[in-house]
Amino acid sequence: MAVTTPAVQAPVATGSPVLGSMRDLLRDPLGTYLRARRDHGDVVRFLAGPPGLRSEVYAVFSAEGVQQVLATEAANFRKDNVFYEELRQSVGNxxxxxxxxxxxxxxxxxQPLFTPRRVNGYAQQVADEAAELTEAxxxxxxxxxxxIGEMQRFALRVVCRILFGTDVEKVSEVIGRTMPALQEYSLKRGFSPLKAPRHWPTPANRRVAGLQAELYAMCDEIIADRRGLTDRDDLVTLLVHAENAEDGSLDATELREQVLIFLLAGHETTATALAFALLLLAxxxxxxxxxxxxxxxxxGGPGGRAPTAADMDALSCLTMVLKEAMRLYPSAPAVGRxxxxxxxxxxxxxxxxxxxxxxxxxxxxxxxxxxDPDRFDPTRFTPEAEAARxxxxxxxxxxxxxxxxxxRLSMLESVLGLAVLLREYEFEDARSGEVPLGAGITLVAKGPARVRIVRRG
Structure with missing residues (x-):
């Protein structure tokens, strides 16, 4: 008869006697996670906060463990933690x-809005925005x-053009001013063991409520404008008219929440991949x-034709570079359940x-x-190397x-955007040192990533 080995208790990451790992997780979460795996293994327990208010978090680092959490036992690991709840209250469900x-x-x-055929149709918007950036x-x-700043503006303009079709200048200005503040506020509340209810009129609550109201009003106005239109192919118009016999359609609140999530997830993540891919190439x-x-x-070289979705397969080396950049600088450095x-x-x-x-x-x-995990090596992503991991x-x-x-949309935007920029410019290292990084909802650059550019041709 087989003998089952009982599960053991997870080792606890080293921390202070009073606050545990709280200070380390707030000051340097990325380094703290790396040290925990190095010192304690692939499943580690963090204790954070003073006694009586201490929270407990289990970190899983092995590929096999990640697969268990995200895939094979996904039903047992839900998005119920405090950070997702704060995010729900900030940008909707x-x-x-x-x-x-x-x-x-x-x-x-x-899902029908993200089929390969539909996504491929957005290549023109990506190429147009990349061409405008090269001219700027x-x-x-x-x-x-x-x-960092340039790729955030580029990715935000692309996602605004795909989502809204028009109003790119106005929409990107409002989003660029409100969305980062809402994310920072949600993250701070998620880490805080004691926090005032959102309806209390504290200065922080009042400021965020005003930003949230402005962002919501802008989305609601654009959605209302699309209700009578059927001849546009931007994502908001398609969302407004999305329906099926089983699920009906999205109501006004649901439409706004989907738009806000697409804005949140659709530009910062892609911007991170673009910025660090170019920095690594420099x-x-x-x-x-x-x-x-x-x-x-x-x-076709400088001044050549605009890329299309059909070029993706032919840009395999560029895709390997992008994947290696996303390995070293993942846009979401930690995911909770x-x-x-x-x-x-x-x-x-x-x-x-x-x-x-x-x-x-x-x-x-x-x-x-x-x-040699810290070394930049795009050949890690040849088909043979990927199949072996x-x-x-x-x-x-x-x-x-x-x-x-x-x-698929993120990869399309990143590969085609990089192709245009590399066709028109050479990128040189400005010797600005390593970019200081932090971990919020997404990977956060706490300093500049500077390069020198030289126009080709």
């Missing part, structure tokens, strides 16, 4: 935050570019030349009700899957039934 029947209904209604850079006098000129030869061969029932991961017990995180930041650097050794778009619905 859209696809990123909804659960159960609500999520399934939303997914069925929204050409007007710059000193040849220096700060990539620091590795041989790789940049390798990719540029491919781009020139496909698009809450366990419903007792289970075990890698022989370590996870109790019912426990908060659980999986971390692309750590798993993407796990030495069991990535030799566990499925969840690389998961920048999540996985399982809650995998990102916009993965």
């Amino acid at each position: 859209g696809l990123l935050t909804s659960q159960d029947d609500t999520y399934l209904r939303q997914r069925r209604l929204v 850079w050409g007007a710059a006098s000193d040849g220096n570019v700060e990539l 620091r590795h000129p041989e790789t940049q030349q390798w990719v540029r030869e491919e781009v020139d061969g496909v698009l 809450r366990a419903v029932q007792d289970t075990s991961v890698g022989g370590v017990r996870i109790p019912a009700g426990a908060d659980v995180i999986v971390s692309p930041w750590v798993t993407h650097r796990h030495p069991d899957y990535w030799p 566990p499925r969840y050794a690389w998961f920048p778009f999540g996985g399982g039934p809650r995998a990102c619905i916009g993965q």
